[in-house]
Structures are given as C-alpha cells and as structure tokens.
Amino acid sequence: xxxxxxxxxxxxxxxxxxxxxxxxxxxxxxxxxxxxxxxxxxxxxxxxxxxxxxxxxxxxxxxxxxxxxxxxxxxxxxxxxxxxxxxxxxxxxxxxxxxxxxxxxxxxxxxxxxxxxxxxxxxxxxxxxxxxxxxxxxxxxxxxxxxxxxxxxxxxxxxxxxxxxxxxxxxxxxxxxxxxxxxxxxxxxxxxxxxxxxxxxxxxxxxxxxxxxxxxxxxxxxxxxxxxxxxxxxxxxxxxxxxxxxxxxxxxxxxxxxxxxxxxxxxxxxxxxxxxxxxxxxxxxxxxxxxxxxxxxxxxxxxxxxxxxxxxxxxxxxxxxxxxxxxxxxxxxxxx
Amino acid sequence: xxxxxxxxxxxxxxxxxxxxxxxxxxxxxxxxxxxxxxxxxxxxxxxxxxxxxxxxxxxxxxxxxxxxxxxxxxxxxxxxxxxxxxxxxxxxxxxxxxxxxxxxxxxxxxxxxxxxxxxxxxxxxxxxxxxxxxxxxxxxxxxxxxxxxxxxxxxxxxxxxxxxxxxxxxxxxxxxxxxxxxxxxxxxxxxxxxxxxxxxxxxxxxxxxxxxxxxxxxxxxxxxxxxxxxxxxxxxxxxxxxxxxxxxxxxxxxxxxxxxxxxxxxxxxxxxxxxxxxxxxxxxxxxxxxxxxxxxxxxxxxxxxxxxxxxxxxxxxxxxxxxxxxxxxxxxxxxx
DNA sequence: TATAAAATTGCAAACGTTTGCGGTCTCATT
DNA sequence: AATGAGACCGCAAACGTTTGCAATTTTATA
Numbered sequence: 001x002x003x004x005x006x007x008x009x010x011x012x013x014x015x016x017x018x019x020x021x022x023x024x025x026x027x028x029x030x031x032x033x034x035x036x037x038x039x040x041x042x043x044x045x046x047x048x049x050x051x052x053x054x055x056x057x058x059x060x061x062x063x064x065x066x067x068x069x070x071x072x073x074x075x076x077x078x079x080x081x082x083x084x085x086x087x088x089x090x091x092x093x094x095x096x097x098x099x100x101x102x103x104x105x106x107x108x109x110x111x112x113x114x115x116x117x118x119x120x121x122x123x124x125x126x127x128x129x130x131x132x133x134x135x136x137x138x139x140x141x142x143x144x145x146x147x148x149x150x151x152x153x154x155x156x157x158x159x160x161x162x163x164x165x166x167x168x169x170x171x172x173x174x175x176x177x178x179x180x181x182x183x184x185x186x187x188x189x190x191x192x193x194x195x196x197x198x199x200x201x202x203x204x205x206x207x208x209x210x211x212x213x214x215x216x217x218x219x220x221x222x223x224x225x226x227x228x229x230x231x232x233x234x235x236x237x238x239x240x241x242x243x244x245x246x247x248x249x250x251x252x253x254x255x256x257x258x259x260x261x262x263x264x265x266x267x268x269x270x271x272x273x274x275x276x277x278x279x280x281x282x283x284x285x286x287x288x289x290x291x292x293x294x295x296x297x298x299x300x301x302x303x304x305x306x307x308x309x310x311x312x313x314x315x316x317x318x319x320x321x322x323x324x325x326x327x328x329x330x331x332x333x334x335x336x
Numbered sequence: 337x338x339x340x341x342x343x344x345x346x347x348x349x350x351x352x353x354x355x356x357x358x359x360x361x362x363x364x365x366x367x368x369x370x371x372x373x374x375x376x377x378x379x380x381x382x383x384x385x386x387x388x389x390x391x392x393x394x395x396x397x398x399x400x401x402x403x404x405x406x407x408x409x410x411x412x413x414x415x416x417x418x419x420x421x422x423x424x425x426x427x428x429x430x431x432x433x434x435x436x437x438x439x440x441x442x443x444x445x446x447x448x449x450x451x452x453x454x455x456x457x458x459x460x461x462x463x464x465x466x467x468x469x470x471x472x473x474x475x476x477x478x479x480x481x482x483x484x485x486x487x488x489x490x491x492x493x494x495x496x497x498x499x500x501x502x503x504x505x506x507x508x509x510x511x512x513x514x515x516x517x518x519x520x521x522x523x524x525x526x527x528x529x530x531x532x533x534x535x536x537x538x539x540x541x542x543x544x545x546x547x548x549x550x551x552x553x554x555x556x557x558x559x560x561x562x563x564x565x566x567x568x569x570x571x572x573x574x575x576x577x578x579x580x581x582x583x584x585x586x587x588x589x590x591x592x593x594x595x596x597x598x599x600x601x602x603x604x605x606x607x608x609x610x611x612x613x614x615x616x617x618x619x620x621x622x623x624x625x626x627x628x629x630x631x632x633x634x635x636x637x638x639x640x641x642x643x644x645x646x647x648x649x650x651x652x653x654x655x656x657x658x659x660x661x662x663x664x665x666x667x668x669x670x671x672x
Numbered sequence: 673t674a675t676a677a678a679a680t681t682g683c684a685a686a687c688g689t690t691t692g693c694g695g696t697c698t699c700a701t702t
Numbered sequence: 703a704a705t706g707a708g709a710c711c712g713c714a715a716a717c718g719t720t721t722g723c724a725a726t727t728t729t730a731t732a
Contacts, residue, residue, distance in 0.1 A: 288624030391718035
C-alpha cells in the first residue's frame with residue numbers, strides 16, 4: 001500500500017502543536033520560539049518531510065516552474081541553450097519543464113497549453129520551422145504569462161527576445177569570402193519565414209552590395225535547417241552551368257550536409273569551393289578541412305533568456321520587453 | 337494588475353450552475369446532460385479556461401510530472417536520451433522536469449530533493465561521476481517514489497535499469513582490434529566506480545584473455561569522460577618506452593581528445609596507432625579518418641527507460657524492477 | 673394519477689499549505 | 703495588585719479541483 005508523504009499535519013500531531021506553528025517554524029518565522037523550531041526541524045528531518053510544492057503553489061498562486069519549448073532537444077544548439085537555462089533556473093530556485101515541438105506547429109500549440117495548465121511562472125520559447133501563426137502566443141499575452149523568445153523568435157509578438165547578431169555574422173562571413181577573392185558566392189538559405197534565415201540572407205545580400213557584387217538569384221537556394229537540406233541545396237547548385245566558388249550555409253548542419261556531398265563529388269575544399277557555416281558546432285573544429293563558421297554562443301543565449309524571463313517574472317506587470325542581441329564571431333578555419 | 341486565470345468557479349457563476357457540474361461537464365461525466373456539457377465547453381473555450389494542474393494534482397495526490405536528472409544536458413548522449421524520454425512522456429501525458437547534476441554528488445542530492453518536493457510521479461536518473469553513495473536514492477525508496485536508472489546506474493540500489501551492453505561492445509571492439517593484427521592495445525578507462533567504466537574495462541580484459549594476450553597494466557590509464565581526459569590519457573601513454581599500436585577509449589569524447597593529440601604529435605591513424613571510441617556520436621562519422629566506434633542507442637535508452645518508469649507508475653507497488661540491456665554494435669570506420 | 677425509476681444537479685468535504693487575526697501566558701513596570 | 707507589553711501559539715479561511723452522497727427534476731411504469 002502506497003505510503004503517503006508526510007505532511008505538516010503529521011508533524012503537528014506528533015508534537016501536539018498546530019499545523020500553523022509547524023509551518024511557521026519551518027519557515028523560521030520570528031513568532032516561533034527557538035525551542036519549538038528545533039523540535040519541529042529535527043522531527044521533520046527524521047520523518048523525511050519534504051514540503052509539498054504543489055500545495056504551496058496552489059496557496060501562493062505561483063509555481064517555481066519555467067516552461068521551455070524547443071524544436072528538438074538533441075540539436076546541439078538547443079541542448080547547450082537548455083543547459084544554460086537550467087543553470088540560471090537552478091540558481092534562482094526554479095525547475096524547468098522541457099518540451100519539444102519536433103518542428104510541428106500543432107505540437108507547439110499543444111505544448112503551450114500544457115505548460116499553461118501546469119501554471120508555469122514563465123516560458124522560454126524557440127519556435128518551430130513550421131510556425132507561421134501566433135495565436136498560441138496571443139493566448140499567453142491574454143493570460144499575462146511572461147515569456148521570452150530565444151534564437152528562433154516570432155517577430156509579430158511583443159515580447160523579450162534573445163538572439164545572436166545573425167545579420168552581422170552572415171555579413172562578416174560573406175565579406176571575408178569576398179576579401180579572400182571569391183567571386184561567385186552561393187547561399188543555402190533556411191525557411192523563408194524564420195527570422196534567423198532572413199537575417200542571415202540579408203547579411204549575405206548586404207555584403208555583396210557593399211562590395212558591388214551583383215546579386216545572382218540562382219546562387220541562393222532555400223531549404224530547411226538540417227543536414228539533408230545541405231545535401232539537397234548543394235545538388236541544386238550542381239545543376240548550374242557554372243559552379244559557385246564559395247558557399248555560405250545558413251547553419252552548420254546544412255554546411256556539413258553540403259560538405260559531405262562536395263567531397264563525394266570529388267571537389268576540393270577550399271580549392272574548388274570554399275565553405276562556411278553558422279553556429280560553431282563542436283564538430284566543425286574536427287572535420288577535415290576544419291570548417292570556417294560563425295560562433296553563436298548557445299549556452300549564453302540560454303542563460304540570458306532565462307535571466308531576462310526571471311527578471312520579468314519578478315518585476316510583475318510593469319516590465320518593458322527588451323531585445324538582446326549577442327555578438328557573433330567569425331571563426332576562420334581551413335575551409336576558406 | 338495581474339489577471340488571475342479563469343477557474344471552474346468563474347464558469348459556474350457565469351452559467352448559474354455549481355462548480356461540481358462544471359467539473360463533471362468538462363470531464364465528460366455521464367451524469368451531465370449534453371445540453372449543459374455544450375454550454376460549459378463553449379464558454380470554457382471562450383473564456384480561455386485551462387484546467388489548473390496544480391489543483392488537480394493536489395486533489396488527486398499525483399502529478400503528471402516526471403523528473404529527469406542527468407550529469408550534463410549538452411552531452412550528446414544525454415540530450416538524445418532526453419529527447420527520447422520527452423517523446424514517450426508526451427505520448428503518455430506527462431511533462432518532464434529536467435535537471436543536471438554537473439557531475440556533482442551534492443547537486444544530485446539537491447536535485448532529488450527538489451523533485452521530491454515537486455511531487456513527481458517518478459524519476460529517471462543517470463548518476464554523476466562523483467556519486468559514490470546512495471543515501472539520496474534510499475530516500476526515494478522510503479518515499480516509495482518509482483525511479484529508473486539509465487546508462488550510468490547505481491548497482492547497489494534495487495531499481496529498474498536501462499543500459500547498453502557495455503561489456504559486449506567493448507569486447508567486440510577489442511576483439512576486432514586483435515583480429516586486425518594489433519598487439520599492444522591500450523585502454524583509456526573512465527572513473528573506476530562507474531559501472532560503465534567497469535563493464536567496458538572488463539570487456540577489454542576479456543577480449544585480451546580470450547585471445548591469450550597478456551594483460552599489461554601500463555597500457556590501462558584511468559581518467560574522466562571528457563575530451564580533456566583523452567588528452568591526458570594519451571600523454572600518459574606517451575611516457576611509455578614503447579607506444580601502443582592501438583587505443584580503445586572509454587567513450588567518444590575521450591577518443592577525440594586522444595585523436596587530436598595523436599595527430600598533433602604527427603602520428604598517423606590507423607597506421608601508427610589505431611583508435612576506437614564508444615557511443616557513435618554524430619561527430620565520429622565526419623572526422624578524418626572517421627572513427628571506428630561502438631554505437632549506443634541513446635534515444636532508445638531514453639525511450640525505454642521512460643516506458644519502464646511509466647509502466648511502474650501505473651502498476652503501483654507490485655512491480656518487480658527489471659534491468660534492460662540494449663544491444664551495441666561495432667561501427668567499423670577508417671581509424672582501425 | 674400515483675409511484676418508482678432514471679436523469680440531472682448541488683452540497684460539502686477534502687487535498688497540504690499559508691496567513692491574518694485573535695487568544696493566552698509570562699514578566700516587568702507602575 | 704493592576705496594567706501593559708511582548709512572546710508565543712492556534713483558529714479558520716483560502717487556493718482550484720474532485721467526488722460521494724443527497725436532493726431535485728424528469729420520465730416511464732403500473
């Protein structure tokens with residue numbers, strides 16, 4: 001027979017005092033004598049008492065839970081970000097509920113609802129590739145639940161956002177290619193409606209413009225954010241009469257997908273075609289040739305987003321959403 | 337002023353019926369007329385009602401939360417496992433609370449307590465490198481909270497466990513090296529008290545024994561589970577009069593640490609020294625030469641552990657702990 | 673038409689806490 | 703001896719649900 005967890009009442013009964021006194025003793029309330037406090041605390045220890053957060057949450061109408069929604073946990077960027085989030089949350093006394101959308105809009109909605117039901121104190125969200133509406137976030141606004149977007153943000157919602165400087169990162173990457181003498185620079189872009197894709201594409205375009213290289217629309221192909229999209233993207237570029245001499249991929253997985261196909265086709269990197277990615281996944285340092293990429297401080301993004309959220313939770317209604325842009329850095333390696 | 341979430345009472349008042357009726361209507365109780373059900377449900381929708389899991393949990397004395405404790409989320413193996421856990425949990429209507437021990441025994445204890453306080457329905461645990469006691473797990477036993485270990489298990493606690501066949505994986509790896517003609521096979525082992533380290537070491541020893549290769553204790557060095565430990569381990573082996581001709585590392589990060597140092601010192605892989613890892617991290621496929629390793633189905637481990645836990649949660653007290661051993665597979669690549 | 677049975681709803685208690693308010697007791701001060 | 707001030711503690715209500723039971727209404731049967 002399942003034994004019920006020991007409660008404040010059990011302690012009270014054992015000690016012949018009232019639950020209120022026990023409660024106060026445990027929370028070190030000045031009204032309670034040190035005598036009683038000692039007795040209560042030692043008995044609590046002895047009886048394996050653990051305060052029931054559920055009951056506390058109900059009473060105080062707030063939980064110590066922070067909800068996190070990411071597309072896929074196993075992606076390097078997100079697991080590092082979650083790591084950062086957990087770190088801050090732990091320090092501030094929160095626990096995190098993690099859920100993944102699997103890049104599905106529907107599941108994202110379901111997750112938002114589930115987290116609302118769990119009465120999370122706030123949410124940290126990185127939206128899925130297929131999310132083009134924002135009704136579920138409007139819901140959060142109506143319920144006045146604080147939330148912060150990170151990395152993959154939703155532009156038409158007014159909320160705090162933590163991103164990296166995608167535009168600048170892309171710009172620096174492409175400019176570096178230009179300065180290195182590459183002329184025909186292709187770009188495998190991400191989903192059109194995702195802001196990170198747009199920013200990186202714009203960075204690419206701006207760099208070309210600044211250096212007076214005319215934009216050739218055939219050199220930009222669109223796809224998703226995974227390795228297979230890099231494969232597909234490169235195949236599309238292969239159809240061209242003339243191969244590009246450099247390739248800027250929207251992120252590292254895509255770059256690596258292209259990387260493998262490039263080598264399979266017998267092209268040399270960077271002699272035949274230079275390659276540059278985005279994120280600085282650990283893997284990019286180790287492949288041969290090592291991949292030039294743009295570092296994106298995933299762990300920091302998570303930490304910063306969590307800090308911002310907690311600040312907002314604490315400050316209540318009068319909080320003005322902020323957008324924070326973390327620096328990116330070009331990591332030059334041997335693929336360029 | 338923060339608006340309170342709408343409750344069953346609010347709906348009841350609006351409709352001039354009792355909270356009980358609303359509750360029953362929402363849960364589709366047969367006692368309630370379809371008429372009323374319709375009215376309740378549409379108003380609930382309209383008012384953005386979301387059931388309060390906190391209150392439900394308190395009343396029913398059980399939550400829909402599963403606690404997860406891992407050493408570090410950002411490690412590939414664990415993020416993949418968490419991904420699997422979340423997948424099953426989602427399907428079964430549970431949410432997961434993720435916390436990391438950062439390889440610290442103390443923090444692991446704190447996390448266990450926090451999760452007990454959050455009244456999780458069960459826990460999934462992979463212990464830290466520094467955990468050599470088990471008092472905090474005894475606590476779980478006393479409270480009769482179901483929990484399952486995965487990957488890094490605690491042998492002296494009777495609980496379900498999901499692991500991969502570390503012994504067999506190591507055995508196959510080393511036997512493969514032997515059959516390939518390598519004679520002096522070194523092993524960079526993990527922390528001595530971790531079962532995965534022991535199993536892999538035993539696999540190594542057994543393979544040597546079977547093939548009548550005498551065990552040279554100088555060829556086994558101990559360390560942690562990270563890249564830096566691979567670096568250190570290889571440096572220790574460098575001190576030997578004669579270098580080993582093959583190296584079996586306790587896991588991929590360690591292998592990769594060694595990998596880099598081996599190349600830095602100008603040795604060729606596999607000509608001068610063969611190298612073999614453990615886990616089949618995505619990265620191992622892409623480095624040059626690609627790394628022979630033992631695949632370890634992280635995602636499956638997570639799924640299976642979650643399934644086992646949920647089964648135990650459902651079955652109540654009369655559940656006999658099981659140990660499940662998932663198959664490993666030798667992935668032969670170019671480093672051997 | 674009376675009565676039983678079935679359908680529908682409401683009352684109230686409970687889950688484990690927290691907390692405002694009031695009560696009792698002990699002492700020191702007039 | 704009367705008063706007041708602290709010190710310490712308990713009562714009871716509340717948080718949002720669920721649920722056994724009783725109460726009420728409707729419908730079917732005799």
